[in-house]
Amino acid sequence: MSVRVDPSVQAELTHYGGDTAVKCFNCGNCTAACALTDQDAVFPRRYIRYIQLGLREKMLGSLDPWLCYYCGDCSDTCPREAQPGKLMMAGRRWLISMYDWTGISRLMYRSPRWEASFIAIVALAVLALFTLPSDFGYGLLAAHPEARESVNLAYFAPKDVVHRWDNVLGLVLGALLLSNAGRMVYRVSRQGPPVPLSCYLSELGVMIVQGLTQIRWRGCATGARKHWLRHFFLVTSYVSMFALVMIFLHWFQVEDTGFHWTAYIGYYATAVLLVTTGWIIIDRLRKREQIHKESDLTDWAFVGLLFLTGLSGILLHIARLLDMPMTTYALYTAHLMIDVPLLVLQVPFGKWSHILYRPLALYLLAARRRAESRRPAGVIEGSPLPVRS
Amino acid sequence: MSEIKRNWREDLKIFRERMGGVTQERKDWQKEQRDYSKAISGVLEKGARTVPEIAEASGLPSDKILWHLMAMKKYGKIAEAGRSGDYFRYELKGGQS
Amino acid sequence: MAEIKQEYDGLVLGAGIAGMQAALDLAGQGFDVLLVERAPSIGGVMVGLNKVFPTLDCSSCICTPRMAEVAHHERITLLTYTELKHLERTARGFSVTLVKKPRYVVEEDCIGCAKCELACNVVVPHEFDYGLGAHAAVYIPHGNAIPQVAVLDPQYCMFDGACARACPTDCIDFTQQPEEINVQAGAVILATGLKLVPLDVKKEYGGGKYVNVMNPLAMERLQSPNGPYGHVMRPSDGKIPRSIAYVQCAGSRDKSIGVPYCSRICCMYALKQGIMIRQHLPETEVTIYHMDIRAFGKGYEQFYRRAVGEGIRVVKAKVARITEEPNKDLKLRVELIDEGGRVAEIRHDLVVLSQGVIPGWKPDGAAPVRIDEDGFFLIPEMAARPANSSHEGVFVAGVATGPKDIPDAIVEAGAAAMEAAMYLGRSQARAGGVQ
Known part of the structure; x- marks a missing residue:
């Protein structure tokens, strides 16, 4: 089989933060240094080779970047300082932008200006939503002077309306993310022999467990416990916040200065969100660990907006309890001007899409392995080196 | 040859002072050497043995047994006595076994 | 230990295969050479090797005749267990300060009988065997060592005097101290070798x-x-x-x-x-x-x-x-x-x-030569003059200039000796012209 070398891929990867593939001389140290690699999960070298040769199809159909959690052991010991971990990260960004059919992701990753513009556009759209219509936001407030004396969100952002928009947004983002993930499944299934449906069905558990816990991360050699635990708490935080907003908004959004017990869940979520994202920001500024050394604007936007979401949310809560009506409405607007761009841009087009891609990759790998285990052994494998025991 | 007759006993006293005397470090080193020689000789008195056998019988680590054994072999206290599998056997020199 | 003169034509630092070859090639052209070695024996890394590639010849069988030739050459003076303290340019060449470390054995009296070594009660990890073997606290460096003279390691000495008692020539000298030696040299060859x-x-x-x-x-x-x-x-x-x-x-x-x-x-x-x-x-x-x-x-x-x-x-x-x-x-x-x-x-x-x-020695100000970014001696004109250091009159040979095999080190030693000889010829002619 002939291979057509395409040097443009290496150049392309540099736009996604992967500018070191050219240094790699394919010794394989990275693959063997990684604590997560085994028989058929062999990265990063294989993927770097794809980048060097420009094998787009192979790259698009590869699960390798998703199997890496960037502990940095490979980059620390790479004899060429080719930073394999960073290349895996760039690979993930590249895949996100390739699987996204709208092209928005590609624009955001390749251009900080585009990313800032998109954030600004969505934020302004939210602002417009609060200022332009007469039956919502400041328009609605104008008709209800009493709500300017004392907090009453029913005359600013009625929860039924908000809830309806929540659901619409959720459906749209979910559909976008799922359609992108569908493209991933298609690309991956085109590589290697076909996997029977029964294998997909019997490995569904992997998807659920990894989706909820990302437990595989704990297998990393360096920093795994700290990073995984922090990430896990962060997930519990936004999952509970997601549930409060998407399902239980009726109770969570108290419209006057009253208190409802769902606030306790909100406190937990906010505290964890602020602590973990604040901690991550500090780590990313310190750049001590490999995982924190390479942050581009998309990373900063993600963690920064998460932090600001938590901050504006808790301030909003306090202002409402203190019965500061105008401050409350302003913070409500600000909170959504932060949160909506975060969700709209990061879930289907950005870093947050890993919420689906990572467990999906492990799931597809598990299904493929099951299919392989059913095939007669020794057909594909070369003769292994004898291991004396 | 130089003509000065050295009074080495006096010189040695000064040398010893200058080098910090018989420190604990030196004592420990010599003790280890004695302990290992004694342990090795003790085991080999019963016959030729391999390094793992000496280590097991004496309860001492095999890498240090090997090192001290090789030192004793170099200075003529021990000789090789054939092989047992992947290991050489050693015996006390003089043929006593 | 041979008589040390005040002046030499050439100073060669390091008596491994490259340094020995450079000393022989320079002395063979009629120059007086002082060959200085840091270890108690000459021979460097090569004398400890088993075979050489690709011929599978016995390494020490090639190395030891060279060592003997060096030791017996009438124009080569050998200083072992000696380090360079300082080297600096003067009007007439180089002023060299060396430090001879104490062996605690009088070199010219020792007959290499090893009675001290057999009498000593302490065993010590042997550097020549990279710690795998042992030697007594006073010992002949190894079987092929030149000079065949004992050296005492005071770190492990138990001060029982067994060696002095056993010595038939009364050559154990506990009073020895580091000794500074000052000489003049017309040219210098650095052949300071490698370490891992x-x-x-x-x-x-x-x-x-x-x-x-x-x-x-x-x-x-x-x-x-x-x-x-x-x-x-x-x-x-x-x-x-x-x-x-x-x-x-x-x-x-x-x-x-x-x-x-x-x-x-x-x-x-x-x-x-x-x-x-x-x-x-x-x-x-x-x-x-x-x-x-x-x-x-x-x-x-x-x-x-x-x-x-x-x-x-x-x-x-x-x-x-x-x-x-x-x-x-x-x-x-x-x-x-x-x-x-x-x-x-x-x-x-x-x-x-x-x-x-990696380089076996770094000058750290002891010699006026520059180091390349890889840590080896800088060769300003690698293609044209591969044996010339950054300093006039200082030549370099062997692994000191970069990793290489034995044949390349020997070739380079010859080149360094030739460059040094030409340099000495030029400076002697200049000195003659002034007179």
């Missing part, structure tokens, strides 16, 4: 922690007829190894430890050691894990083919990690690139780290 990167420089290989992970020069000693064990055995328990791994580029071509260059000799010595192992132990498997085999010299590629033909396994894989089993076997984690990129952990009895070559 520290065994523990790559933490993931466990060198220095796992006893069966060893230095390639230690393996040379194990294979040498006068080696510490007399056989190839592994240090943990004396087992005759049945499976030996060579980890190539363990400290060279590795930017992560600051040694980005190729050490040039490792591929060949690994193949050579493998051939020798399989000649003595035909049932022992030898596996060389490499990034690529660099067989660059005359006959080297054929040597590589021969090694493969003799059953040495050459596997393309950079070893990422070594772990120790409870029985002190070692497991190497690699990606088997030629087998479709399979990750495997492969067990071996003994592991040799093909450690990178």
Whole structure:
């Protein structure tokens, strides 16, 4: 089989933060240094080779970047300082932008200006939503002077309306993310022999467990416990916040200065969100660990907006309890001007899409392995080196 | 040859002072050497043995047994006595076994 | 110890194969040479090697005649156990300050009978055998040492006087102190050789922690007829190894430890050691894990083919990690690139780290020469004058200028001697002209 070398891929990867593939001389140290690699999960070298040769199809159909959690052991010991971990990260960004059919992701990753513009556009759209219509936001407030004396969100952002928009947004983002993930499944299934449906069905558990816990991360050699635990708490935080907003908004959004017990869940979520994202920001500024050394604007936007979401949310809560009506409405607007761009841009087009891609990759790998285990052994494998025991 | 007759006993006293005397470090080193020689000789008195056998019988680590054994072999206290599998056997020199 | 004159034509620093050759080639042209060696014996690394590649000639059989020639040459004065303290340019050449370390043995009186060594009650790890063998606290450096003169290691001495009592020539001298020697030299040749990167420089290989992970020069000693064990055995328990791994580029071509260059000799010595192992132990498997085999010299590629033909396994894989089993076997984690990129952990009895070559000595202000970014002496005109350092009148030879094999080191030594001779000729002519 002939291979057509395409040097443009290496150049392309540099736009996604992967500018070191050219240094790699394919010794394989990275693959063997990684604590997560085994028989058929062999990265990063294989993927770097794809980048060097420009094998787009192979790259698009590869699960390798998703199997890496960037502990940095490979980059620390790479004899060429080719930073394999960073290349895996760039690979993930590249895949996100390739699987996204709208092209928005590609624009955001390749251009900080585009990313800032998109954030600004969505934020302004939210602002417009609060200022332009007469039956919502400041328009609605104008008709209800009493709500300017004392907090009453029913005359600013009625929860039924908000809830309806929540659901619409959720459906749209979910559909976008799922359609992108569908493209991933298609690309991956085109590589290697076909996997029977029964294998997909019997490995569904992997998807659920990894989706909820990302437990595989704990297998990393360096920093795994700290990073995984922090990430896990962060997930519990936004999952509970997601549930409060998407399902239980009726109770969570108290419209006057009253208190409802769902606030306790909100406190937990906010505290964890602020602590973990604040901690991550500090780590990313310190750049001590490999995982924190390479942050581009998309990373900063993600963690920064998460932090600001938590901050504006808790301030909003306090202002409402203190019965500061105008401050409350302003913070409500600000909170959504932060949160909506975060969700709209990061879930289907950005870093947050890993919420689906990572467990999906492990799931597809598990299904493929099951299919392989059913095939007669020794057909594909070369003769292994004898291991004396 | 130089003509000065050295009074080495006096010189040695000064040398010893200058080098910090018989420190604990030196004592420990010599003790280890004695302990290992004694342990090795003790085991080999019963016959030729391999390094793992000496280590097991004496309860001492095999890498240090090997090192001290090789030192004793170099200075003529021990000789090789054939092989047992992947290991050489050693015996006390003089043929006593 | 021969009489030290006030003035020499040439000073050669380092009496390994390159330094000895440079001294012989300079002295052979009628110049008086002072040859200075830091160790108690001359011969450098080469005298401790088992064989040379690709001819498989006995290394010490080539080295020792040179050592003897150096020692007996009427125009060469030998100073062993001596280090350079300072070297600086003067109107007439170089003013050199040397420090002779105390042997605690009077060199001219010692007859090399080793009675002191046999009388001594302490044993000490032997540097010449990389710690695998032992010597007494007072000892003849090794069987091929020149001079055959004892040296006392005060670190382990128990001060019982056994050596002095046993000495038939009354040459043990406890009063010796470091002695400063000042000479003038017309030209200087630096042939300060090599050392290996520290065994523990790559933490993931466990060198220095796992006893069966060893230095390639230690393996040379194990294979040498006068080696510490007399056989190839592994240090943990004396087992005759049945499976030996060579980890190539363990400290060279590795930017992560600051040694980005190729050490040039490792591929060949690994193949050579493998051939020798399989000649003595035909049932022992030898596996060389490499990034690529660099067989660059005359006959080297054929040597590589021969090694493969003799059953040495050459596997393309950079070893990422070594772990120790409870029985002190070692497991190497690699990606088997030629087998479709399979990750495997492969067990071996003994592991040799093909450690990178780094300069054996750094001037640190002691000599007015500049260092290149790789740490070796800077050669300003590499293509035109490869033996000339950055300082006029100072010449360089051997591994001190960069990793190289023995033939290249010898050739370079000849070149340095020739450059030094021409330089001396020019300066003598100038001095004559002034008169």
